[in-house]
């Protein structure tokens with residue numbers, strides 16, 4: 257059993273309960289993410305991600321939402337897994353919760369035969385860059401126009 261198997265759960269830092277998501281978690285995430293980021297970001301997570309990828313996404317509950325990781329094994333690139341969106345509630349930050357969510361996702365990706373995990377962020381997101389570097393990702397960028405005109409990105413790569 258690992259985090260990509262339904263009905264899976266484990267204890268995280270501070271006793272939060274980490275489990276694989278269900279489609280119902282979409283609403284819980286979009287209700288809080290603008291506050292957590294301090295700017296509008298809910299558009300980054302259309303419902304399709306939880307409808308079609310909920311078996312490989314994670315949430316942490318305390319019992320309110322404490323953190324989440326939305327990611328999936330690439331259907332087109334068999335070596336790769338991708339983290340699309342991840343966040344931790346302000347009152348749970350620096351407890352190691354994001355590190356644990358990533359650890360569980362990476363472990364599941366490895367078990368699935370994946371050899372690379374990737375993610376991207378905007379060059380202004382210094383917290384995200386510091387976090388990914390801290391958990392072992394190689395950081396490159398800014399890559400000009402990576403996500404289309406005017407949308408530069410930092411790219412994160414973790415080789416398993």
Ligand SMILES: CC(C)(COP(=O)(O)OP(=O)(O)OC[C@H]1O[C@@H](n2cnc3c(N)ncnc32)[C@H](O)[C@@H]1OP(=O)(O)O)[C@@H](O)C(=O)NCCC(=O)NCCS
Nearest residue numbers: 293342343344349350351352353354355383384386387390
């Ligand atoms: C980025 C984010 C997910 C980190 O979550 P977190 O649970 O606080 O991170 P962790 O406690 O697991 O931190 C692991 C390591 O990452 C680094 N790190 C995390 N937050 C950091 C920050 N604000 N500044 C510098 N380094 C940071 C540290 O090295 C930390 O280890 P340490 O606490 O032992 O020094 C969280 O700050 C967040 O949700 N931010 C807003 C949303 C966002 O930008 N998400 C981007 C996708 S990751």
